[in-house]
Amino acid sequence: MAAAKIQQDAEVVVSKRRPGPVAWGAVCAGLLAGAAAFLALGAGPARALPSYARQTGQPCASCHTIIPELTPFGRRFKIGGYTLQGGDWQGPPLAAMYIAGFTHAKAPYDYPNTNAQANDPNGASPQSNTPPAGLHANNNVASQQISGYIAGRLIDNVGSFIQITGDPVGGTAFLDGSEIRYANTLKLLGQDTIVGIDVNNSPTFQDPWNTTPAWSWPQFASAVSPGATLYSPPLTHIEGGYGGIVGGAGVYAFWNDMLYLDVTAYKGLPTPALQAFNTGNSATDAVSNVAPYWRLAVEPHWGSHYLMVGTFGMYGQITPGRQYGYGTDNYLDVGFDSQYQYDGDQYSLTVKLTDIMEWQTLNATYGLGGSSNLNDRLNSFKANASFVWDHTYSIGFGYFNITGSSDCNLYGSLVAYCMPTTGTSNSVIASPNGNGLIVDLSYVPFAHGAPGPYDYKTWNARLGVQLTTYLHLYGGTTNFDGSFLGGTHNASGNNSVFVYALLAF
Structure with a gap:
C-alpha cells in the first residue's frame, strides 16, 4: 500500500466524525473516571475481531498481514482510537472468540518420584511436579480461551x-x-498529528507494533505450557x-505519520479491585508509588x-x-x-528485533532470603521473521535468548553447587540463561471473506502449528x-x- 494512501487513511481514521474543539480537561476526567472499571489483568495480544470489520466495512486483511499482526493501516486504525467507520453495521461493537x-x-511430564532420592548423588529430593487436575503428563487437548469483547467505536x-476471558484450563x-x-x-x-489519551491495564498493550512484550511474536502459545507441564526461562518484569x-x-502523539511518542503512568490496584476482576488477591505483588512507562518510535516509509x-x-x-517491611524490589526495564x-498486495514480510x-x-x-544478590541483571532478546502470502498462509521463524546474573537463592535448585538457603528454582549452577x-x-x-455465511464481517479463523525447541535452559542442556x-x-x-485453532465471530 502506497505511503500517500496510508497517510490519507490515517487522517480519515480520526476525522470521520470529528467533534468540535477538544475539551481536553473533560475528556481526560471522563476517561480516568471510567478507567477503574477496566484496569485489571495483563494483556494477551489483541486479535482480529469481526466487530472491527463490521464497523469499518473493511476485510481483516486491511488491518492484518495475518491475524493478529498489524499492517501499516492497522497500526493507524489503533492509534486513531478504533473509531474509523465505513460499514453498514448499526449494532453494538461486540465480538467473541474461542481458541x-x-x-x-x-x-512426558514428571510425576512425583518417591525413589528419586536414591538416584540423587547429593542425597536430597529433587524437584518434581504434577500436572494440574484435568491435564495429562503429555498430549493435552484443551479449550484454551473463551473471550467476549466490546471492541470498536463507543462515541465520537x-x-x-475490552476483553473478558474465560480460562477453561485454569477454571x-x-x-x-x-x-x-x-x-x-x-x-x-x-x-498533521494524531493525539490521544489511552487508559489500559497492562504496559505495552497500547503499542501499535508487534515488537513490545504484549504483542511479541509468537502471538499464540499453549495454555498448558510452560508452567503446567514444561519448563521455561525467566522473563524480565515488563x-x-x-x-x-x-x-x-x-497520552500519546503520532506526528507527521512517522514519529510516535507515548507516556503512561501506572498505579498498583488495591486488593478489592484485584478480587473484583478475579486477577489477584492479598498475596499478589503490589506496585508501590507511580510506575512510569515511556515509548518513542520513528517509522519512515517509502512505497x-x-x-x-x-x-x-x-x-x-x-x-x-x-x-511489607522489607522495602521494595525495583525494576528498571529499557x-x-x-x-x-x-x-505488498500479494505478500508481506515482517522482520522484528x-x-x-x-x-x-x-x-x-x-531481605526475605529469596535472592543471594541485592543487585541482579536480566536480558531478554528476541528476533523473528514472518512471511505471509495473500494474508492467508504464513510461516514464521524466531529465536529467543535470556541471559542474566547468577544468583544462588533466586535461580538455584535444591542441589545447586552454591548451596542455596532456599533452592526453589531450577538451575544447578544458579543461572537464568536459556x-x-x-x-x-x-x-x-x-x-x-468467502461465499455463504463465512463473510469477513461475521467470522474469522486461524489454524496453525507451532514448534518450540530449547537449546539451553537454566544454564544447561542436560540435567x-x-x-x-x-x-x-x-x-x-x-x-x-x-496445534491451535481460533474462531472469532
Whole structure:
C-alpha cells in the first residue's frame, strides 16, 4: 500500500466524525473516571475481531498481514482510537472468540518420584511436579480461551478493546487485556498529528507494533505450557510482571505519520479491585508509588516498505507478595526494538528485533532470603521473521535468548553447587540463561471473506502449528536442575508441538 494512501487513511481514521474543539480537561476526567472499571489483568495480544470489520466495512486483511499482526493501516486504525467507520453495521461493537489447542512435549511430564532420592548423588529430593487436575503428563487437548469483547467505536473519537476471558484450563474468568482510547487530529509544527489519551491495564498493550512484550511474536502459545507441564526461562518484569496488578492512563502523539511518542503512568490496584476482576488477591505483588512507562518510535516509509526503530521502558517498585517491611524490589526495564515490514498486495514480510535490558535492585527479595544478590541483571532478546502470502498462509521463524546474573537463592535448585538457603528454582549452577527456536505455520481461511455465511464481517479463523525447541535452559542442556530425572529436566525434553485453532465471530 502506497505511503500517500496510508497517510490519507490515517487522517480519515480520526476525522470521520470529528467533534468540535477538544475539551481536553473533560475528556481526560471522563476517561480516568471510567478507567477503574477496566484496569485489571495483563494483556494477551489483541486479535482480529469481526466487530472491527463490521464497523469499518473493511476485510481483516486491511488491518492484518495475518491475524493478529498489524499492517501499516492497522497500526493507524489503533492509534486513531478504533473509531474509523465505513460499514453498514448499526449494532453494538461486540465480538467473541474461542481458541482450542493440542500440546505434545518431547518428554512426558514428571510425576512425583518417591525413589528419586536414591538416584540423587547429593542425597536430597529433587524437584518434581504434577500436572494440574484435568491435564495429562503429555498430549493435552484443551479449550484454551473463551473471550467476549466490546471492541470498536463507543462515541465520537472514543473507541475500545475490552476483553473478558474465560480460562477453561485454569477454571477462571477475568478481565483480560483491555484499553479505551480517545483520539483526535491537530496541526503540530505545521504537520498533521494524531493525539490521544489511552487508559489500559497492562504496559505495552497500547503499542501499535508487534515488537513490545504484549504483542511479541509468537502471538499464540499453549495454555498448558510452560508452567503446567514444561519448563521455561525467566522473563524480565515488563514481559508480564505487571499484568493484572496495575492500571494506567497516558497520552500519546503520532506526528507527521512517522514519529510516535507515548507516556503512561501506572498505579498498583488495591486488593478489592484485584478480587473484583478475579486477577489477584492479598498475596499478589503490589506496585508501590507511580510506575512510569515511556515509548518513542520513528517509522519512515517509502512505497510499501516501513522501517520502525524505537525504544521503550518502565520503572516499577514492587512489594513481592505484599509482604511489607522489607522495602521494595525495583525494576528498571529499557528496551530497544526495530521492525521492517514490506506490505505488498500479494505478500508481506515482517522482520522484528527486540532487546530488553533489566536492572534489578531486590531489596525485599534479598531481605526475605529469596535472592543471594541485592543487585541482579536480566536480558531478554528476541528476533523473528514472518512471511505471509495473500494474508492467508504464513510461516514464521524466531529465536529467543535470556541471559542474566547468577544468583544462588533466586535461580538455584535444591542441589545447586552454591548451596542455596532456599533452592526453589531450577538451575544447578544458579543461572537464568536459556535460549531456543520457534517455527510457526498457519492458515487464515477468511481473511478476504468467502461465499455463504463465512463473510469477513461475521467470522474469522486461524489454524496453525507451532514448534518450540530449547537449546539451553537454566544454564544447561542436560540435567539443568541436578535432579538426574531426565525428561523435561533436560532442555530438549521441553521441546513441544502446539496445534491451535481460533474462531472469532
